[in-house]
Amino acid sequence: MLSRFALNSSLPRVTCIRTCAVANTGDSGVERLIPAPTYPSKKAEQSPERDTKNFPRVKRPDEPGKCRLFFIPEEYFQFFYPKTGVTGPYVFGAGLMTYLFSKEIMVCEHEYYAGLTFALVIYMGIKLAGPELQTAINNGVKEEDDKYRNLKSNAVEVLEESIKDEKHAQWQAQGQKLLFDAKRENVAVQLEAAFRERQMAVYRAVKNRLDYKLEMDNVTRRFQHHHMVNWIVSQVRKSITPELEKKSINQSIQDLKNLAARV
């Protein structure tokens, strides 16, 4: 299947492709991972010309095959069943061992017992450390698999994001109408401002003239008034003679006496 080395060499570039593509979305020159046209296609796989019966697609087994007694493949037992029934393989095994021992093909010297001891130790090792080791290895496998899964999901995500961004950019581009409405309004605002300025200029010109006239009239009236008062006072003063003054003083004294008698 896929070589671990191949993956290691490819991944730095793949992550780069992901980041570059995100940075450049919306641009026609986006650097992204594009499958070559020779990619294995599902459609081709389902086409009637594809002979999946004789040439099935190789599938990686996720789990090892089944075993009996920890090391004898299930298939060996299945091979015996049609000929001998279910006890056949065990009888065959026992018979074979008996034959090997009796003919001394397999000799029980000290190495044989060492082998038995090794088998025991290996069994205990598997029982003690096996599950943890299995989890660790499975996690490693999953990590490797995820790198490939991400290859696809990242590419799809980038493409979908690009499409979304393009649509958003289109929507924003269509918003130009609002901008031109605003521009037209600006023109109208400036025209109106100029118009109002002119109106006010006319108003002020008329108003200033009227106010000037009004103020002029007021000042003239005030001067006339003042002059009139002065003239009357001076005329009255001129008409007062010494006899008239004396007479008026006597009259005043007389008035005072009358007032004193009344008190």
Added chain:
Amino acid sequence: MATRRFTKSAVDWAALYERVPSNQKTNLAAFRNKSETYMRKLLAFPENPPKINWDMYRQSISVPAFVDAMKQQYESVKVPYPADKYTADVAAQEKEAEESTVKFIKDSNDRITIYQNELAIWDDMISLEEMTEEDFLDAFPQIAINPEKPSIWPHEPEYQPGYVDKEAADDDHH
């Protein structure tokens, strides 16, 4: 000239702000600033000049004929509305912008088609876990292992013989 008089601002700045691409927001802010300057200038003047109290003037001014003459003149003056020379320019600009928008949308749709075609390829491709190494090479010749160009451990570009650090080479020029 029967010009529609300006009454009320109809620009929705929030909507406009939302539709402007983020790299042009400063331009929009400048534009808005300018618009508001125009608006302030407009609001400095009343819509119609205040009424002149002609009766008061006629009573207090010694020459009522002068007031009547002024009144008659004031009422006969018709303030011309300034000619609009710029809306046509704006319309031309708008037409130009519309053309470029249409072109942009067309290009954008083309790009979307490209992306969708690529999506369809990814969709049609058998899952990467099911591929053999030959399949992977067919699909991604640019990243699959290439027996013609073997690499040495740890198979990173930096560790290969003849590798030139592009960034470092660029830095040397500065």
